[in-house]
Each structure stands twice: as structure tokens, then as C-alpha cells.
Amino acid sequence: MHKLLTDKPGESMFLLGNEAIARGAMEAGVAFTSTYPGTPSSELSLNFFQMSRESDLYFEYSTNEKVSLEVAAAAANSGVRSMCMMKHVGLNVAADVLMSLAYVGVTAGLVILTADDPFMFSSQNEQDNRYYAKFGGLPMMEPSSVEEAKEMVKEAFALSEKLKRPVLFRTTTRINHSTAVVTLGELPPRTTRGEFIKEPMRCVTVPAVSRGLHVKLLADLDRAQEMAENSPFNFVEGSGNLGIIANGVSYTYAVDAVRDLKAKDRIRILRLGFSNPMPAKLIKNFLASCDQVLVIEEGEPFMEEAVKAFAQEGGLTLPIAGKTPSLFSRLYEFDPAMVRNCMASFFGIAHEPAPATDLSGTPALPMRPPTLCAGCSHRSVFYAVKKACEGQDVIFPSDIGCYTLGFMPPLGMGDFVICMGASAGTACGFSTVTDKKVVAFVGDSTFFHSGLSGLINGVFNNHNFTLVILDNRTTAMTGHQPNPGVDMTELAMENYNTVDIEAVVRAVGVKHVSVVRAFNVRKTMDAVRESLAFEGVSVIIAKEKCALYAKSLKQLKGKPFQVNPEKCKNHRECIDALGCPAFYLENGMPRIHTHLCVGCALCAQACPENAIVPAKSL
Amino acid sequence: MEPKRLIIVAVGGQGNLLASHVLGEAALMSGIPVRMSEIHGMAQRGGVVESALVFGEARSTIISDGEADLFVSFEPCEALRALKKCNPRTVAITNTRPLPPFTAVIGRGTYPDISEVTTILRDKTGRLIAFDATALAEEAGNSMCLNMVLLGTLIATGVLPITAEAVREAIRTRTKASFVDMNILAFEKGFAQAT
Numbered sequence: 174m175h176k177l178l179t180d181k182p183g184e185s186m187f188l189l190g191n192e193a194i195a196r197g198a199m200e201a202g203v204a205f206t207s208t209y210p211g212t213p214s215s216e217l218s219l220n221f222f223q224m225s226r227e228s229d230l231y232f233e234y235s236t237n238e239k240v241s242l243e244v245a246a247a248a249a250n251s252g253v254r255s256m257c258m259m260k261h262v263g264l265n266v267a268a269d270v271l272m273s274l275a276y277v278g279v280t281a282g283l284v285i286l287t288a289d290d291p292f293m294f295s296s297q298n299e300q301d302n303r304y305y306a307k308f309g310g311l312p313m314m315e316p317s318s319v320e321e322a323k324e325m326v327k328e329a330f331a332l333s334e335k336l337k338r339p340v341l342f343r344t345t346t347r348i349n350h351s352t353a354v355v356t357l358g359e360l361p362p363r364t365t366r367g368e369f370i371k372e373p374m375r376c377v378t379v380p381a382v383s384r385g386l387h388v389k390l391l392a393d394l395d396r397a398q399e400m401a402e403n404s405p406f407n408f409v410e411g412s413g414n415l416g417i418i419a420n421g422v423s424y425t426y427a428v429d430a431v432r433d434l435k436a437k438d439r440i441r442i443l444r445l446g447f448s449n450p451m452p453a454k455l456i457k458n459f460l461a462s463c464d465q466v467l468v469i470e471e472g473e474p475f476m477e478e479a480v481k482a483f484a485q486e487g488g489l490t491l492p493i494a495g496k497t498p499s500l501f502s503r504l505y506e507f508d509p510a511m512v513r514n515c516m517a518s519f520f521g522i523a524h525e526p527a528p529a530t531d532l533s534g535t536p537a538l539p540m541r542p543p544t545l546c547a548g549c550s551h552r553s554v555f556y557a558v559k560k561a562c563e564g565q566d567v568i569f570p571s572d573i574g575c576y577t578l579g580f581m582p583p584l585g586m587g588d589f590v591i592c593m594g595a596s597a598g599t600a601c602g603f604s605t606v607t608d609k610k611v612v613a614f615v616g617d618s619t620f621f622h623s624g625l626s627g628l629i630n631g632v633f634n635n636h637n638f639t640l641v642i643l644d645n646r647t648t649a650m651t652g653h654q655p656n657p658g659v660d661m662t663e664l665a666m667e668n669y670n671t672v673d674i675e676a677v678v679r680a681v682g683v684k685h686v687s688v689v690r691a692f693n694v695r696k697t698m699d700a701v702r703e704s705l706a707f708e709g710v711s712v713i714i715a716k717e718k719c720a721l722y723a724k725s726l727k728q729l730k731g732k733p734f735q736v737n738p739e740k741c742k743n744h745r746e747c748i749d750a751l752g753c754p755a756f757y758l759e760n761g762m763p764r765i766h767t768h769l770c771v772g773c774a775l776c777a778q779a780c781p782e783n784a785i786v787p788a789k790s791l
Numbered sequence: 792m793e794p795k796r797l798i799i800v801a802v803g804g805q806g807n808l809l810a811s812h813v814l815g816e817a818a819l820m821s822g823i824p825v826r827m828s829e830i831h832g833m834a835q836r837g838g839v840v841e842s843a844l845v846f847g848e849a850r851s852t853i854i855s856d857g858e859a860d861l862f863v864s865f866e867p868c869e870a871l872r873a874l875k876k877c878n879p880r881t882v883a884i885t886n887t888r889p890l891p892p893f894t895a896v897i898g899r900g901t902y903p904d905i906s907e908v909t910t911i912l913r914d915k916t917g918r919l920i921a922f923d924a925t926a927l928a929e930e931a932g933n934s935m936c937l938n939m940v941l942l943g944t945l946i947a948t949g950v951l952p953i954t955a956e957a958v959r960e961a962i963r964t965r966t967k968a969s970f971v972d973m974n975i976l977a978f979e980k981g982f983a984q985a986t
Contacts, residue, residue, distance in 0.1 A: 187815045187825070294830070318850065319826075351852035352812070352827040354819050425850035429794075432848075510855030527857045530875045535911060538872050539900025541802065541892035543836035578836065582899075754837055754893045 175224050180360050188355045190319045190348045191216035194286065196357065197326035199224070201282070203256050204363040205248035206232045207241040209622065210651035211260030212295040213349035214288035218258055219652065229365050234654050237593070237622040238263035242270040242285065249283035249339070250376065252367030254330055258286040261302045262592065266623065268305070273378050274339055275309040276386035278393075281367065282330035283339040290346050291471045292506040297573070297592065299505070301472035306341045306449035310390050312397045313341040313449035314406065317424040319353035325406060325446060327358075332400065332447075336393050341449075345471065347422045347506065398450040406446030407455055413439035415520045416463030418456070418476055420445050423469040423507055430513035434522050451479050457487040467519045468495035471507050494519060543578060547755035548731070548771030550691035550717035551576040551643050555586040556751060556775065557694045558612055558641060561701035567610045568603045572596040572624065574616035575650045575719075576643050583752045586614070594623025600638040601631050610705055611638035617674060618648035618656035625677065631710040632682040639704040639711045643691070644674055645719040653722050663726055678712045685709065691717035694778045720771050731772025733788045736763050740784035747776040747785065792823065792847035795951055796854045799842045800873045801865035802890050806938035809966065811842040814942060816961040817953050818846060828852035837893070839869055846951060861950050862916070863941050865924075866890045867908045874915060883916040884944050884985075885909070886937065888925035920944055920985050927980040936970075936977035943981025955982060 176186065177196045188196065195217050198206070206225070208218040218234070225232035231248075235241035238259040245257035259267060264287045271285070287305065290296040306313035314329050316322035326342060333340040374382055401407060411431065417440060419427045424444045431440050443459045445451065460466060460483065468477040477495035484493055496503055500515050510527065517524035545552045555576075558569075571577060571587035572595060580587030589599055600613035615624040620642050628640055648654040655661060661669035678686055685707040687700035697715060704711035723729045736747075741762060748756050748763050753776060755769035765776075767788050777785040797814075801807035811827055818825035823846055830841040830853075843854045856875045862883040864870030870885040877883060887905055895902040913919040924944070928936040939962065946955050955978075962974045 185819060187812070187819050189829075319852075347828060347852060350829045352815060352829070353852070354825065422852070425852070428850045506853075508853055508855040509851045510858060527878065530857045530877060531915060532875060534914075535871055535874065536903045536907065537900070538868055539892050539895035539902055541837070541839055541869070541872075541894065543803075543838040544893060546836060575836070583897075748897050752893065752897070756893075757891070757896045758898075 175220070175227050177220055178224055178227060178360070179357060182357055182359050184357045185354050186357060187352060188319065189216055189352045190322055190344065190350060192220055193319045193323040193355045194326050194344070195220040195224070196355070197323035198256050198284070199230070199360055200358045201254065201327040201330040202361045202363050203254045203330070204230060204365045205245060205253045205255040206230065206258070207235050207245045208258040209235055209238045209241050209263055210648055210654040211263050211288070212651055213290055213346040214258045214260050214286060215651045217286065217349070218654070229363055231365065234656070236657060238267040239270055242267040242274070245283060246270065246274050246279070248367070249279035249281050250277070251369040252281045253364060254282045256284045256286065259288070260296065261287055261289040261300055262296060262298065264302055264305055266593065271305065272309050275311050276378060276383055276390055277376055278337045279333065279339055280337065282333040284326060284329045284333060284342050285339050286342045286344065288344050288346070288349050289472070292346070294346055297590070299472070301475060302343055303449065303475045304473070306343070310394050311338060311341050311449070312336060312447070313343055315343045315421050315446055315448050316348055317421055317444065317446065319348065319351050320355050321446070322348055323355050328406065335400070336397055338393060345421055394450055398452065401447045401450055401452040402454050404447040407444065407452050409441055409443050409459060411437055411441040413441050414462070414464040415440045416459060416466035417442045417469060417516070418445065418459070418466060418480060419469040420448055420476060421471065423471055423512065426507055426509045426512035427469050427516065429509050430516050433513055434517060434524055436522055440520070445476065448476070451476070453483055456480055456483045457489070460484050460487065460489050460491060463491060465492040465520070467500070467516060468493065469501065469507070469512060470495065473503055542581060544581070544752065544754050545575065545578055546720055547753055547769045548720035548773040549575070550645055550715070550719070550773070551579060552584065552751060552753065553692050553694060553773065553775045554641060554643055554697060554715045555579045555584045556779065557697035558701050559584065559586060560694070561698040562610070562612065562705070565610055565705070567612055568607065570596045570599040570603060570611065570613040572615045572619045574619055576614055576616055579614070583750055593619055594627060597624050597627030597631055597640050600640065601627065601634065601636040604636050604638045612701070613638055613640050615640060615642055617642060617644040617646065617658045620674065621657045621672070625681070628678070628683070628710065628712070629681050636710060637708055639701070639713060642674060642712060642714045644714055644716045645722070646716070647719050647722045649719040649722065653719070653725065674714055678714070683710050683712045685711035686714070687712070688714045688716065691715040692773050692775060694775065720773070729771055731774070733765065733767040733770035733772055734774065734777055734785050735765050735767060735788040737784045737786050738762065740782050742782050742784070744781055746779050746781060751776060751779060792952070794845055794847040794849035795860045796858055797844040797846070797861040797863070797951070798854055798859040798873065798876045799844070799863045800869045801840050802869060803837055803840050805865045806935060807840045807842055807865060810938035810942050811844060813958065813961045813965050814844060814953070816965050817957040820960060821953050821957045823952060824848060826852045839872070841873065861945065861948070863945055865937060865941060867905055868892070868903060870912060871903060871908050874912065877916050879915065880917040882918045882948050882950050883912055884920045884941060884948070885912060886924035886941065887921050888923050920948070922984055924981065927984070928977050931977035931980055932973040936973055939974040939977035940981035943978040944985045947982045947985035
């Protein structure tokens with residue numbers, strides 16, 4: 174049985190933040206869950222996926238975050254408690270739904286989890302999604318710890334049902350990927366079937382209806398603010414006239430700093446967990462009890478600006494600070510020592526910061542960047558495209574997935590990456606305003622997510638580019654989640670269909686379509702040359718299952734290769750052009766770690782001397 | 792309990808997160824407050840994986856530079872890269888078996904000399920235990936047991952109030968059944984290194 178289905182209230186478990194949140198949702202009776210995978214939210218979805226196979230919980234990997242929120246909105250408007258999870262940038266994709274769903278509301282609890290990523294451990298930006306709550310006029314909750322996250326998600330469902338609005342549950346990587354001891358609660362039965370009651374004057378957002386809905390939204394926001402004033406997730410602790418206002422993990426750093434600075438009776442902390450709408454009265458009372466206030470929040474000065482406005486309304490002139498060059502930055506993550514040092518300096522508390530570690534005498538270390546895996550099919554396609562484009566000036570827009578790593582040497586394939594699904598769209602622009610050839614890359618999951626729209630645009634507007642669909646039969650980067658092109662029967666999953674990428678591409682009107690095996694370098698090069706010669710939109714579908722995914726399905730049949738030392742003339746094309754981590758140098762000569770090699774035979778095709786052969790044959 | 796802070800660094804695939812989890816479970820069984828944070832980002836693809844464990848009365852799950860009481864590295868070059876987490880009182884443990892990054896293999900960067908690595912670590916920390924932990928893992932039956940070897944050494948330092956028996960119990964209940972005996976053997980071999 175899945176560990177999060179353990180029905181032993183009171184038992185303690187050491188759980189990852191994402192597991193704790195999933196458990197909290199189960200304890201809240203969530204019955205419908207949907208997502209598009211995105212780190213740092215991925216494990217939350219994985220746990221729901223696994224639990225859905227052992228219980229009556231519904232879970233789906235949707236084609237993108239917008240669709241994911243649409244399906245959840247329908248379920249939550251049919252009386253079924255629902256949760257929709259995504260990473261921070263995913264909410265941009267779902268924002269169109271979010272803004273109007275805020276007006277329409279829900280009939281059963283709907284919690285939307287947005288996992289922000291300060292420091293961009295695995296993201297293209299570090300946007301602060303608290304603004305979405307303000308933007309949409311939606312209540313927002315932000316936990317400070319793993320234990321609290323589990324409890325708070327239950328309250329988020331209750332709040333959503335009280336207000337009949339979706340609630341944003343905002344985490345940061347440091348909540349999602351922290352682990353702590355959590356006490357299990359009761360697991361109630363789920364309501365999995367509901368009823369949709371037609372209410373066109375609430376659910377059909379034509380202008381005449383929406384004008385009324387906006388009035389109602391603002392009235393509910395006032396109710397939400399009253400609730401925030403009295404929420405147990407907004408509390409004051411400690412005593413003294415030095416004030417701190419903190420949210421999320423910043424609160425935990427502040428608590429540790431108060432202890433380290435031995436300032437328990439000098440510093441009082443206002444922690445905001447129910448953080449939109451902000452509790453004006455609570456904040457004004459807090460300000461009135463302090464001589465100076467420091468606002469501690471990662472990301473943007475979301476609370477700081479509001480707090481300063483509340484102070485102005487209340488006629489309070491105490492110093493309030495947060496983001497300034499001498500204190501906190503709007504960049505990256507905070508850490509305990511940095512928060513401690515800022516608190517000591519702002520409040521004038523004597524404190525000897527720990528001296529920086531003396532790193533003198535440390536030699537320069539070789540970098541250890543993430544790389545495409547040994548046997549990754551993307552490497553082969555990048556190599557073939559690069560070879561086929563040699564001597565031509567080509568722009569290579571790329572997209573979001575493992576293959577984004579192709580921009581690094583030695584492959585160097587990827588000139589412009591902005592967001593999910595943008596490679597085809599940007600290819601349209603590049604091909605219009607430059608005289609260069611354009612070859613864009615997109616993965617299979619990303620193609621279904623939103624790459625298809627850009628391709629359709631290219632066909633309709635008669636743009637001139639080649640789109641290479643790197644079809645590795647899974648969503649590899651986030652941990653092998655399925656997408657509409659995946660054959661679910663291989664996972665012993667029934668009642669799914671498979672959407673054929675080639676049929677889709679042909680159906681939208683692409684006239685030049687090639688399908689190749691990713692590891693067949695010569696055929697892939699031929700397909701690239703033919704595509705480049707074609708005027709208009711052409712598509713190359715390069716198929717080969719992700720090596721790690723194939724391994725997990727026990728389908729990896731390749732035998733390792735080895736370098737024949739008698740034939741090798743040390744050109745090092747294998748190492749210098751491919752960058753496969755299965756290679757190493759021994760006495761200056763290329764060799765292959767046979768335990769890493771999966772036998773893709775790419776290097777054997779690249780070697781000018783045919784010196785790379787199946788290991789057994791030597 | 793006064794907070795004790797532990798940083799573990801490893802290369803993706805070396806079993807850092809499993810070792811951290813076993814230690815966390817052992818702390819849970821022993822009634823010792825524990826919080827952990829994983830820092831892996833995109834590092835699964837052969838990059839660096841770092842985990843931070845905070846034991847005792849602290850709320851943070853991450854550890855600032857210079858504030859590790861304990862430091863364990865599964866790979867010598869990565870020990871040096873994460874040295875900024877240590878201070879002159881830190882108890883440091885490192886495997887001395889190198890796992891050169893691909894960049895060094897192809898000549899983009901030079902892998903440091905192991906004796907230079909251990910000299911620097913010894914000079915800048917309070918105590919250094921450096922040995923070929925991979926060799927001990929192989930002796931135990933599989934190089935994959937490297938994580939359990941280093942866990943054994945860590946417990947043997949006595950810095951954490953967690954008993955070897957609690958860790959053995961966590962190994963028995965939290966690692967793959969077919970690996971338990973090998974893991975326990977690896978743990979004992981590592982334990983003997985620090986005593």
C-alpha cells in the first residue's frame with residue numbers, strides 16, 4: 174500500500190514537503206487531482222498518481238496547466254473537492270482560466286498549488302506568484318514548514334468552500350523539497366461523484382454576467398480579509414518593540430535568528446500564513462506596538478509595500494524596511510545566516526557574524542554541470558542536425574525539457590529558449606525577419622503542451638522553418654510522466670488512448686514530414702537536408718525512447734560498446750563532438766565505461782575509423 | 792537539544808538522498824527533532840546533489856555557509872567545492888575515491904590531486920576522516936553501498952546523538968530487502984573507520 178494511504182492517525186512519518194501536502198489533501202478528502210508536471214511540484218503529483226491506482230482518487234496528467242485547471246474547475250463546480258498543481262511558470266499558462274474562474278468560483282473546495290522556485294534551481298525565472306493572488310482577487314495561503322503545509326492545505330479546502338472561490342496555495346522549493354516529521358491525521362471517505370447544477374448567471378462569463386460577478390468577487394474579498402484577521406495562520410509571537418513581519422520559510426529563519434541573537438524579549442514576530450488579502454487591522458495593531466519593523470520575505474516586496482501603505486493609513490511613522498541595498502535582495506533564496514545578519518544590523522543588536530570560510534589555496538575545480546545521459550537520443554539528433562547544417566548559418570530555437578541542455582558544449586544546440594512551447598512560435602519570428610535558416614527543437618510532451626499552437630501558426634502564416642520533434646516517448650526531465658503520445662499499455666494502464674504525433678502534424682497541414690529513428694545519424698542527416706531544402710514548414714519526428722525510461726520498462730536491449738585500441742587513431746570525434754558521459758581518457762586515449770554505455774551506437778557512427786565496436790567483439 | 796547541522800554532498804546516483812533519509816528515519820525513531828532539505832535542481836543528470844540535515848531545536852531546513860557542524864562528502868573534488876559550508880570546528884568525512892566529472896575527462900578543467908584535497912580539508916576543518924570508502928563498499932559486496940559506509944563513519948564520530956542500533960534499524964526497514972545485509976555490513980565497515 175502507498176505509504177500516504179496509511180490509516181493510522183497519530184503515527185509519525187518523515188515526509189518530503191510534497192508528500193506532506195499530498196497527505197494533507199487526502200486528509201481533506203480531495204477526490205479530483207490534475208497537473209502538468211513541473212519541478213518543484215513534481216513529487217506531489219507523483220504521489221497522487223500512485224495513490225489514484227490504489228484508491229478511488231482521480232488523478233490526471235493534463236496536456237498543460239491551462240487544461241489542468243479547466244478540468245479541475247469543472248470538477249470543483251460539480252461538488253467534488255479538487256486540487257490542481259503546477260510550478261510557478263505553469264500558472265502563467267493557466268492564468269487565463271484563473272482570472273475568470275476567480276469570478277465564477279466553485280461549489281466544492283478547489284486548491285491551486287503554485288510551487289515557486291527562488292534561486293531557480295530548475296526554472297527559467299524566479300517570478301513571485303503571490304501577485305497572482307492579488308491580481309485575481311483570490312485568497313492565498315503560504316506555509317512556513319512541511320508540518321504546517323500538511324495542516325494548512327486542509328484549511329485551504331475549508332476556506333475555499335466557505336468563500337466558494339479557488340484558493341491559491343503557494344509554496345517555495347524549500348517547502349516542496351524539505352523533509353520533516355509529520356503526524357498523520359484521519360483519512361475521511363472521498364466524495365468522488367458530484368452534480369453540476371446549471372447557474373448561467375454565475376457560470377457563463379458573458380459581459381453582462383461578469384459585471385455582476387466582479388462586484389461579488391470584491392465583496393467576497395472583504396469577507397476573506399475578515400477571515401484573515403482572525404486566522405490562526407496569522408499570529409504574533411514573542412514580545413518587545415522590535416517587529417518582524419515574515420512569511421513562508423523566511424519566518425523559520427527569523428525564529429532561528431531570534432534564538433541565536435538571544436533576543437526573545439526584544440523582538441516580536443508577525444507571521445502571515447493566510448497572506449492574501451492581507452489582514453489590515455492585525456498589521457496596523459502590530460505596527461502600533463513596534464518602534465521599527467523589518468519585513469522578511471523572499472522574492473518581491475509584496476508584503477513590504479502593503480505594510481507601508483497600512484502604516485500610512487494608520488498615521489504611523491515608524492521605520493519599516495525590507496528590500497534595500499543594505500538589507501534584503503529581491504534576488505534568489507534567503508538563508509538563515511543572511512537573515513540573522515540583516516536582523517542584527519537593522520535592529521542594532523550586537524552580533525559577530527561568523528567569519529567567511531578561508532578558501533585561499535583551493536585549486537580551481539573542474540565543473541560538474543548536468544549533462545544529457547549516456548544513451549540519450551537527443552544527443553544523436555543534435556549531432557545529426559549539426560552535421561547536416563555545417564557550413565550554413567542556422568538559428569536553433571529550443572524549448573523546455575532535458576534537451577534544453579543541448580545548448581551546452583560540445584553540442585551547442587539551442588539559441589533561444591523562453592518558455593514551454595515557444596520554439597515553433599519563435600521560429601516563425603526568426604524566419605520572417607532574418608535571412609537565416611531556422612531549425613527549432615521541441616520535445617513530445619512540450620509539443621502537446623503548447624508547441625502545437627506555434628506549429629499551426631507557422632503553417633497558417635506560411636513561415637519557413639523546420640521543427641524537429643524530439644519524441645523520446647515520455648516527459649523525461651521531470652521524472653517520466655506520461656503525455657498524450659505515450660503508450661500507456663506499456664505501463665499496464667488501461668483506458669487511455671495514444672495520440673499519434675505524425676498524424677497530428679499532417680492533419681494541421683504540414684506538407685513535408687519525415688519520421689526517423691533518432692539513433693540513425695545518416696537518415697536523420699538526410700531528413701534535415703531535405704527539410705532545409707523545402708520552402709515552408711517542415712517537421713522531422715525523431716523517435717527513440719528515453720534511455721532511463723526504457724531501462725525502467727526493462728526494454729533496454731543494447732549491448733555496451735568499446736574502443737578497439739588497434740583501430741583508434743585518437744581523433745576524439747567521439748568525445749569532442751558528442752560529450753557522452755560514458756567516455757573517459759586512459760593514457761590520453763578514448764575509452765568507454767561499459768557500465769554506463771547503453772549501446773546506442775551513436776559514437777560508432779561518428780568514429781571515422783570504425784574503431785568503436787560492440788564490447789563482446791573485442 | 793542544541794542544533795547540529797550536517798551537510799552531505801555527492802554526485803547524482805551515489806545514494807546521498809537514501810543515506811539522508813535513513814539518517815532522518817533513525818532520528819525519528821530516536822525522538823530527535825530533524826529537518827532535511829534536498830538541493831538537487833537539475834543535477835540528477837550527473838550533477839551535484841547536496842542535502843542538509845538539521846537536528847535539534849531549529850526551524851530552518853537549510854544551512855548557511857560556514858555553519859556545518861558535520862560534513863560528509865561522497866567524492867573528494869565535491870568535498871573541496873562545498874568547503875565553504877565548513878568552519879574550523881567542523882568534523883569532516885570524505886571518500887577519497889575520485890569520480891572525475893566529464894568536463895575533466897575531456898580536458899576542460901583539471902581534476903585536483905587527492906593528497907592536495909585532503910591537505911586543504913585537514914587544514915580548514917576541525918577534524919578530517921578521509922579514506923577510500925568505495926573500496927570498503929566493494930568489500931561489503933557492491934560499490935552502491937558507499938552511502939552506508941559513510942553513514943557508519945558519521946555515526947562513529949559521536950557528534951550526533953543517534954545510536955548505531957537506530958541506524959541499523961532504519962537500514963533494515965527503509966532500504967531494499969535484498970540489500971539489507973550488504974548495507975549493514977557496509978555500515979559496520981564505515982563505523983570501524985572512525986574508531
